[in-house]
Amino acid sequence: MSPVREKVPTGRVRVSAALQAATMLLPARYNYSAYSVLAGPADAPPTEDRPYTVRMRRLARRRPVLTVLITLFAFAFESTFFGWLIASIEIPDRRLDPLLYGGAIGMIVATATIELFRLVNVVTLCLATLWARDPVPVVPDTTLRVAFLTTIVPGKEPVAMVEQTLRAARNVRYGGTYEVWLLDEGDDADVKAMCERLGVRHFSRRGIEKFNTPAGAFKAKTKHGNYNSWVDVHGDDYDVFVSVDPDHVPLPNFCERLLGYFRDPDVGFVVGPQIYGNYDNLVTRWAESQQYLFHSLLQRAGNRRGIAMLVGTNNAVRIKALQSIGGLQDSITEDMATSLALHAARNPATGRNWRSVYTPDVLAVGEGPSSWTDYFTQQHRWSRGTDEVVLRTFARTARRLGPGRALHYGLLMSYYPLTALAWLLGAVNAFCYLVLGAQGVHVPQEVWLMLYIDAAFFQIGLYVFNRRHNTSPHEEAGSSGLTGMVASTLSTPIYVSSFVGALLRRKAGFVVTPKGDSTSPDRLATFAPGLRWAVFFVAMLVVAELTGHVDNAMFMWPALNLLICLTPPALWFVLRRRRRPEESEA
Known part of the structure; x- marks a missing residue:
């Protein structure tokens, strides 16, 4: 508190x-x-x-040199990593088994696309840092x-x-x-x-x-x-x-x-x-x-x-x-x-x-x-509404907005659909390797790790640097905002469900977020989207062990996603157990 x-x-x-x-x-x-x-x-x-x-008034009028430098470094490291990754791609031998060849191509495309999405997120953060203004x-x-x-x-x-x-x-x-x-x-x-x-x-x-x-x-x-x-x-x-x-x-x-x-x-x-x-x-x-x-x-x-x-x-x-x-x-x-x-x-x-x-x-x-x-109901509504606008109306509206305004709105609205797509493409990547045994992008792991960590460091650094503009009276001055990043990450299965629903044009109605004493109780069904994905990732890891398609680097993605899926229900379960003695004493 x-x-x-x-x-x-x-x-x-x-x-x-x-x-x-x-x-x-x-x-x-x-x-x-x-x-x-x-x-x-x-x-x-x-x-x-x-x-x-x-x-x-420009927000960058304070510490303008540092603002420009950290912004340029964040963009330079991320774009360098993306460029190196693209340059390192080698097309697999066509003489491979068609299933393995198709899986390898799918992994290459998925990996490059995921990193492109990350570059888009960094560009959004960089431009917002430089464009930010306060009205007088x-x-x-x-x-x-x-x-x-x-x-x-x-x-x-x-x-x-x-x-x-x-x-x-x-x-x-x-x-x-x-x-x-x-x-x-x-x-x-x-x-x-x-x-x-x-x-x-x-x-x-x-x-x-x-x-x-x-x-x-x-x-x-x-x-x-x-x-x-x-x-x-x-x-x-x-x-x-x-x-x-x-x-x-x-x-x-x-x-x-x-x-x-x-x-x-x-x-x-x-x-x-x-x-x-x-x-x-x-x-x-x-x-x-x-x-x-x-x-x-x-x-x-x-x-x-x-x-x-x-x-x-x-x-x-x-x-x-x-x-x-x-x-x-x-x-x-x-x-x-x-x-x-x-x-x-x-x-x-x-x-x-x-x-x-x-x-x-x-x-x-x-x-x-x-x-x-x-919380998940709120995140579903926000992401589903954004996905529907992106998929159905933004293209024709963008022409009337003009290039600069359309670019801003395009970057602003890209977060939900790109996060969902990156998750889906990551799942495809993991499936192709762990189940089919396909090989995707071949790069030296040491170089990949070095460039990836540098790019991630400056991206997070720019995020934390901008925390000085935080408008919340509740968060401590100098806080990192880590919990906000965690909350966004844990909501990813919800964003995936919203995106798929928008893509398939499933009906979605407006739901009033309950307030006060009307707060909705949590139950296991609350976490259904994440639990379904958890079953999928566990199944892949089991199949990989049985088929011998084991690789530490490729295990990281499904293992991390499994952690994302299971953290919310685990937190709910732990906090509920802690509350029970307090309620019985009361």
Whole structure:
């Protein structure tokens, strides 16, 4: 459990005691108020004779030489290793048995492709390091009419939890028109009574056929359908809506730090980092650490071209921009799909592409998954939604994005599908050798090991170097982020299942991540994707022993994957056994 960091990092602005006192709804041991102003002090309103555009600061302005050097070394070592590997490839003799010849070719292609994927990941990290920017805040225009939105699915999300969010929303400061709305999927009597008691406006699409369609903008039982229904009825009464997920508590300066960027007429939405306040169990801690790279670096890299990705947990959206693309997009990851659609569209008023802004300011603190079941459900939804966009819509959207924006989004979305493909290709590699006895790439093991370790060292070094940009108030300053890397690795079987499902076009619906007391219990079935792969790898290792296809280097891949598959259920089993004596004493 991380203590409050006493020293606010360079560039972070201390805030008044009043703001800190207003965050009583949040865990007191973390200095959230200091992290709500990471982007620095707000500029004064621009003068009328100069049109306003969002200003950006380079993150690399601090330690610029070291940043460039470590980035170049990471790229140079990885590209050198990849080039050496390709140059070392020898095509096998065609006189081989056709099965062995085909297996050898398959192993060569798989090995080269896996290393190409790793090179893509390194290039993504290098470019993000150089591109990362923070926006310069500006005082908001109080003539904007603002609606605060959050949702509830009665029965799946505790009413008490949503009430806490609404109470915090009522305390958000803004000098203009500001009204709080709850979008209720169930039109529940208790929920309506709560809204009346709190002075919150209530909306429900329940029972309205137009707003409950099988697919599209108003798809039933989806978040995007709920929001789009509200926009259709009430959107013209406001200029911007700010929103959080129902488990996220907004800080009092939520509007003050988000709305100023809308002085730029081409800004379609503003988004902040996702932070988990229930930082009291292993799964939640690992889940938040896993998000470091996306929220602390990749999103900031999107600021260079004004193409940060929309994240549904906390954001501000210009309603006219959303209406110009037909609302939030129909996808199980509606925020990412909406980002692509918006950035590919133009602002009718200016003729320029819509832009977005990512602020590192921590302005809402939510509840993360606290069980393996809920964590894997979340990872499945995110990866499956990304895979579907990559496979079905990105190619035609990329043309309207332009080369630079398309490159950024292509690299950003490549992680899930490339991770899944690398796992599948590794399984093919292991099968070809351990079962068929085929031989793939022949290289000196000492040279391979030396180049591989050097490349991996600089890749991890660049990852750790960028940890100084971490936006999480929970993780210790100077921490390595190792748990986040571990969490990503342990989720690989889930990413494989998601990718295969997207490839085969299996149906996948939006699942609300349970919150509070509704947390899903873990059971053996939770780990089914990994356990199925574990059986596969064990079977291969047994066959290899029986057939004599034994090699220490080739054993490493299935053995490592077996460890990945079995670690989550092993952790669950150990922690469950530890909890039993505590529960019996209570």
